[in-house]
Amino acid sequence: MADYDLVVAGGTVVTPADMFQADVGVVGEKIAAIGLGLRGERTLDAHGLLVMPGGVDSHCHIEQLQAGGGADEESFISGSTSALAGGTTSVITFSTQFKGHDILQPLAEYRRRAAKAMVDYSFHQIITDPTDDVIFNQVPQVVASGVRSLKVFLTYDPLHLDDRQFIRVLAAARRAGALVTVHCENYEAIRWRSAALLADRRTAPKYHAWSRPSMVEREAAHRAIALAEMVDQPIQIFHVSCPEVAEEIARAKARGLKVWGETCPQYFVLSENDMDRPGFEGAKFMCSPAPRDAAAHEGLWRMIRDNVLDVVSSDHSGWSYETPVGKRVHGTAAAFNEIPNGVPGLGSRLPILFSEGVSKARFNACDFVRLTATNPARLFGLYPRKGTIAPGSDADLVLWNPDQSVKITNRLMQHVIDYTPYEGLDVVGWPTCTIRRGEVVMQDGIVQAEAGSGRFLPRAPYDQIKPTGNLPFGFDASAFLV
Ligand code: URP
Ligand code: ZN
Ligand code: ZN
Numbered sequence: 001m002a003d004y005d006l007v008v009a010g011g012t013v014v015t016p017a018d019m020f021q022a023d024v025g026v027v028g029e030k031i032a033a034i035g036l037g038l039r040g041e042r043t044l045d046a047h048g049l050l051v052m053p054g055g056v057d058s059h060c061h062i063e064q065l066q067a068g069g070g071a072d073e074e075s076f077i078s079g080s081t082s083a084l085a086g087g088t089t090s091v092i093t094f095s096t097q098f099k100g101h102d103i104l105q106p107l108a109e110y111r112r113r114a115a116k117a118m119v120d121y122s123f124h125q126i127i128t129d130p131t132d133d134v135i136f137n138q139v140p141q142v143v144a145s146g147v148r149s150l151k152v153f154l155t156y157d158p159l160h161l162d163d164r165q166f167i168r169v170l171a172a173a174r175r176a177g178a179l180v181t182v183h184c185e186n187y188e189a190i191r192w193r194s195a196a197l198l199a200d201r202r203t204a205p206k207y208h209a210w211s212r213p214s215m216v217e218r219e220a221a222h223r224a225i226a227l228a229e230m231v232d233q234p235i236q237i238f239h240v241s242c243p244e245v246a247e248e249i250a251r252a253k254a255r256g257l258k259v260w261g262e263t264c265p266q267y268f269v270l271s272e273n274d275m276d277r278p279g280f281e282g283a284k285f286m287c288s289p290a291p292r293d294a295a296a297h298e299g300l301w302r303m304i305r306d307n308v309l310d311v312v313s314s315d316h317s318g319w320s321y322e323t324p325v326g327k328r329v330h331g332t333a334a335a336f337n338e339i340p341n342g343v344p345g346l347g348s349r350l351p352i353l354f355s356e357g358v359s360k361a362r363f364n365a366c367d368f369v370r371l372t373a374t375n376p377a378r379l380f381g382l383y384p385r386k387g388t389i390a391p392g393s394d395a396d397l398v399l400w401n402p403d404q405s406v407k408i409t410n411r412l413m414q415h416v417i418d419y420t421p422y423e424g425l426d427v428v429g430w431p432t433c434t435i436r437r438g439e440v441v442m443q444d445g446i447v448q449a450e451a452g453s454g455r456f457l458p459r460a461p462y463d464q465i466k467p468t469g470n471l472p473f474g475f476d477a478s479a480f481l482v
Contacts, residue, residue, distance in 0.1 A: 001039075002039045002040050002041045003025065003032075003033075003038065003039055003040070004025035004026055004027055004032060004033070004038055004040040005026055005027055005028065005040060005042065005438060006025075006026040006040050006041070006042050006043075006044065006395070006435075006438055007023050007025050007026070007039065007040030007042070007044070008023065008024040008026070008043075008044045008046050008051055008397060008399065008435070009023045009038070009040075009043050009044065009045060009046060009047075010023065010045060010046050010047040011023075011024075011046025011047065011048075011049045011050065011051035011399065012049070012050050012051065013034060013051045013389055014050050014051065014052045014365045014366060014368075014369050014389075015053075015366065015369060015374075015388055015389050015390070016366055016369050016370040016373075016374040016388065017366060018366065019050075019364075019365055019366060021036075022034050022035060022036060023035060023036060023037070023038040024038075024051060024389060024395075024397065025038040025040060026040070026395040026435075026438045027438075028438060029394060029395055029437035029438045030391075030392060030393065030394060030395055030437075030438070031389060031390060031391055031392065031393050031394070031395045032391060033391060034389065034390075034391065044399070044433065044435075044440070046399050048401070048403075049399045049400055049401055049402075049432065050365055050399070050400040050401075050402055051389070051397055051398075051399055051400075052087075052365070052368075052369050052373070052389075052397070052398050052400055053369060053373040053374065053386070053387055053388050053389050053393075053396060053397065053398070054087065054088065054089025054090065054373065054386075054396030054397055054398050054434060054435070054436060055083075055086070055087050055088035055089065055090075055349065055350050055372050055373055055398065056088070056089075056090045056091075056092075056372070056373045056376040056377045056380075056382065056386050056387050057083060057088045057090070057091045057092070057313055057314050057316070057346060057349060057372075057376070058091075058092045058262070058311060058313050058376035058379070058380050059092065059181075059239070059264075059311075059313035059314065059315050059316075060079070060083075060091050060092070060093055060313065060314050060315065060316035060317075060345075060346055061074070061093065061094055061315075061316060061317040061318075061342065062074050062075070062076055062079035062091065062093045062316070062346075063075050063076050063079065063093075063110075063113050063114070064093065064094050064096055064110075065095075065096055065098075065106050065109065065110060067098050067158075071113065072317075072318070073318060073319070073320060073323075073325065073326065073416055073417065074316070074318045074344070074346075074415060074416050074417060075113075075116070075416065076113060076114050076115075076116045076117040076118075076121075076454075077116055077117075077118070077451055078414075078415055078416035079091070079093075079117075079316070079346060079415065079416075080118035080119045080449065080454060081118070081414045081415070081447045081449075082316075082344075082346040082347040082413055082414045082415035083119045083346045083347065084118060084119060084434045084436065084441050084442045084447045084449060085347050085412070085413070085414040085431075085434075085442055085445060085447050086346060086347035086348060086349060086350050086351060086413075086431060087350045087351075087398035087400065087431035087434055087442075088119065088346065088349065088350065088434075089119055089120060089386075089396040089398070089434060089435075089436045089441075090119060090120045090121065090122075090377075090382065090386050090457065091117075091119050091120075091121050091122075091346075092121070092122045092123065092124055092149070092376075092380060093121060093123055093124075094123060094124050094125075094126050094151060095107045095110040095111075095123045095124070095125050095126065095147070096110075096126040096128070097125070097126055097127055097128045097129055097134070098128065098129075099128050099129045099158050100129060101129070102133065102134065102138055103125060103127070103134055103138050103139075103142060104138055104141065104142070107123070107125065107142060107145075107147070110123065111123075111456070114454075114456065115452055115456075116451045116452055117452070117454030118436075118441065118447075118449035118450065118451060118452075118453050118454050119436065119454045120386070120394075120396075120436070120437070120454050120455045120456075120457050121454055121455075121456060121457060122146070122147070122380070122382070122456065122457040122458070122459060123147050124147070124149045124150065124151045124181060125139070125142050125147050125149070125150050125151070126150075126151045126152070126153075126159070127139070127150055127151070127152055127161070127169050128153070128158070128159045128160075128161070130161065130165045130168045130169055130172070132481075135169070135171075135172045135481075136172075136481050139169075139172040139176055139178075140172075140175070140176045143173075143176035143177060143178045144176070145458065146456070146457070146458025146459050146460070147178075147458075147459070148177065148178045148179065148380070148381050148459040148460075148461070148462075148465065149178055149179040149180070149236075149380055149459075150169060150172075150173055150178055150179070150180050150181065151180075151181045151182070151183070151238070152166055152169050152180065152181075152182055153183040154166065154182065154183060154184055154185060154186065154187060154220045154223070154224065155183065155185040155186065155187040155190055155212075155220070155288075156183070156187075156288075160187045163223070163227065166182075166224070166227060167227055167230075167231060170227060170228055170231040170233040170235075170478075171231055171233070171477070171478035172478075173233055173465075174231055174232065174233045174467055174478045175478055175479075177461045177465055177466075178465060179234055179235070179236060179379070179380065179381075179464065179465050180228070180233060180234070180235045180236075181235065181236045181237075181238050181262075182220075182221075182224045182235055182236070182237055182238060183238055183239070183288075184217055184220035184221040184223075184237055184238070184245070184289075185212055185216050185217050185220050185288060185289060186216045186217075186219050186220045189212075189216045190211055190212050190216055193210070193211045193212070193213075193216075194211045194336075194337050197210060197211055197336075198335060198337070203334075203335035203336060204276075204282065204336065205275045205276075205280065205281075205282030205283045205285075205336050205339060206272065206275040206276040206282055206336075207336045208275055208282075208286045208288075208336040208337075208339070208341075209275055209290040209291070209292075211336065211337065212288065212289060212290055214241070214242045214245065214289075214292060214296070215244070217240075217241060217242070217244075217245050217289045218242075218244045218245050218248060221237050221240075221245045221248045221249070222248050224237065225237075225248055225249070225252045225257065225259055228257070228259065229252070229255075229257055230472060231477070231478055232467040232468055232469070232470060232471050232476075232478075233467060233478075234258035234259070234260075234464060234465050234466075234467070235258070235259055235260070236259075236260040236261070236310075236311070236379060237249055237259065237260070237261050237262065238262050238313075238315070239262060239263065239264055239267070239288075239289060239313075239315050240262065240263045240267070240289075240300070240303075240309060241263070241267045241289035241290065241291065241292055241296065241300075242267070242289075242292045242296040242299060242300065243296065243299025243300060243302065243303055244299075245261075245289075246261055246263075246299070246300065246303035246308045246309055247308075249261040249308055249309070250303070250306070250308040253308065256470075257468070258464065258467075260310045260311065260379055260464075261303075261308060261309040261310055261311070262309065262310065262311040262312070262313050263300055263303075263304075263309050263311075263312055264312060264314060264315045264345065264349075265312065265314070265345060265348065265349055265352040265353055265356075265422075266285075266287060266291055266315070266343055266345065266421065267289075267291060267292070267296070267297070267300055268297050268300060268301070268352070268353075268356055269297075269352060269356065269422065269425065270291035270343075270421060271291050271292060271293050271294065271297075272290060272291060272292060272293060273293075274291065274421070275290070275291070279332070280327075280328070280332040283321070283327040283328075283339050284321055284327065284343070284419055284421050285343065285421050286327075286336070286339055286341055286342075286343075287315065287317065287341050287342050287343045288341045288342075301362050304357075304362075304363065304367075304371065305362070305363060309371075310371070310375045310379060311371060311375050311376050311379060312349070312353050312371045312372055313376065314345035314346050314348075314349040315342070315343075315345065316342075316343075316344055316345045316346040316349075316415075317341070317342025317343065317344070318342065318343070318344035318415060318416070318417035319340045319342055319417070320416075320417050320418040320419070321418055321419045322418050322419075323418065326340065326417075326418075327339055327340060343421045344413065344415050344417040344419075344420060344421070345420075345421075346413075346415060347412070347413040347414055347415060347420075348408060348413060348420060348422050349372070350372060350398070350431065351406065351408070351427045351429060351430055351431070352408075352422065352425070352427060353368060353371065353372060354368055354400070354402075354427070354428075354429040355426075355427035355428050355429050356427075357371075358402070358429060359402070359427075359428035359429050365402075369388075373386070373387045373388070374387040374388055375387075378464065379464055380459065381459035381460065381461075381462040381464070381465070382457060382459065383462075385457075386457070394437050395435060395437055395438040396435065396436055396437060397433075397434075397435040398431050398433070398434050398435070399431070399432050399433040399434075399435075400429060400430070400431055400432065401429065401430055401431075401432050402428075402429050403428065403429075404428070404429065404430040404432075405426065405427070405428050406426075406427050406428075406430045407424060407425070407426055407427075408420060408422045408423065408424065408425045408426075408427060409423060409424075410423060412445070414445075414447065432444060434447075436449065436453075436454075437455075439453075
């Protein structure tokens with residue numbers, strides 16, 4: 001008689017703390033046991049493979065609603081397919097607010113669309129127009145519905161918040177019990193430099209990087225941290241592109257602040273030189289903050305090793321290259337400031353980080369699990385349901401061949417976007433099987449999961465979002481609805 005519905009047998013189990021030879025026994029949707037000689041109704045042979053928690057991608061833009069109607073090209077079906085092909089089983093995507101509108105109605109529409117997902121999912125709520133009604137009535141409702149993180153932009157027209165608006169969002173999050181995630185770049189500095197570049201007829205994609213050098217990001221990160229410290233509100237700085245920004249996070253952590261840092265594979269393997277490829281090709285590599293240079297790559301690896309950066313997400317934000325609705329929406333003669341920002345990366349996140357990190361001996365497989373699954377789950381209130389291999393956790397597993405050499409191609413990414421910025425990149429280490437809540441949903445690159453089989457993950461209050469209690473003069477200004 002079998003004790004388990006499924007046993008993943010003979011692999012090397014990797015948790016954030018340890019690596020050891022064991023079988024993983026699954027009953028229904030949950031991990032039931034980790035041990036030796038487990039017997040299952042069905043057995044998956046994992047000899048020679050790593051058995052890791054399914055990836056948690058805590059920052060990806062999928063089917064995000066657009067101001068003019070419609071949504072991002074990457075749908076919940078194609079996005080799920082790419083995620084599962086790449087070993088990711090849970091995602092956090094974005095419900096957005098449009099200026100002049102509320103946040104409840106788009107969230108309802110977004111939930112309706114997300115119901116087609118095949119990965120498990122949660123949302124961050126973007127706030128672009130913090131009116132009294134949004135701040136005092138709607139944010140508490142959204143957070144109570146389980147959407148326990150907000151995102152704000154300190155740059156981008158028409159999304160950016162000024163300091164007063166940002167402070168109001170921090171205070172609303174403190175009252176409701178949510179994490180605030182921040183896109184850190186200085187709006188006015190970028191506008192000023194962009195105007196000068198355009199006046200000098202420097203319009204090509206490479207000038208995207210010139211318009212937003214690292215100090216623009218560093219200044220905004222410093223400001224975001226200082227204002228969060230004043231409100232005593234935990235934050236996560238998104239998509240850190242260079243060590244100078246991470247240094248701001250290191251200083252905040254050293255002061256005991258609840259400030260966490262996220263970076264993405266593009267900031268390790270792409271550079272400003274990619275945006276200088278011939279013709280319009282550079283547009284394929286444009287994202288914000290901009291990819292930097294080799295020195296920044298090395299500095300970021302150091303910041304990963306020193307635990308300053310906590311999370312590696314994809315910031316998947318796909319815009320096809322050949323179609324008229326993607327990177328070319330304003331034609332191939334468009335100036336850099338008219339080209340949509342963002343690069344796809346749902347399917348490539350884990351292979352690139354494993355290859356560059358583990359295979360190149362920059363860190364070990366436990367660190368890889370911590371950065372790509374455990375920390376994102378912990379920091380966004382999904383742990384221990386997600387992000388680890390332990391009895392009682394969801395049986396989300398990825399079986400990984402650490403020795404398989406693969407050349408990345410767009411076909412392998414299985415997303416809807418018509419290119420990958422990593423075309424031709426050689427990686428060592430590749431997912432061979434993905435299991436989501438006990439179900440094999442990808443085997444040897446073939447994704448088989450029913451549309452709608454993904455689940456919404458409501459997030460309850462959790463430790464990381466509790467304020468520290470250290471307030472300037474002991475005065476809690478956020479207790480007043482101002
Ligand atoms: O360029 C990027 N990162 N696009 C996606 C939106 C964002 O800022 O996260
Ligand atoms: Zn951002
Ligand atoms: Zn993003």
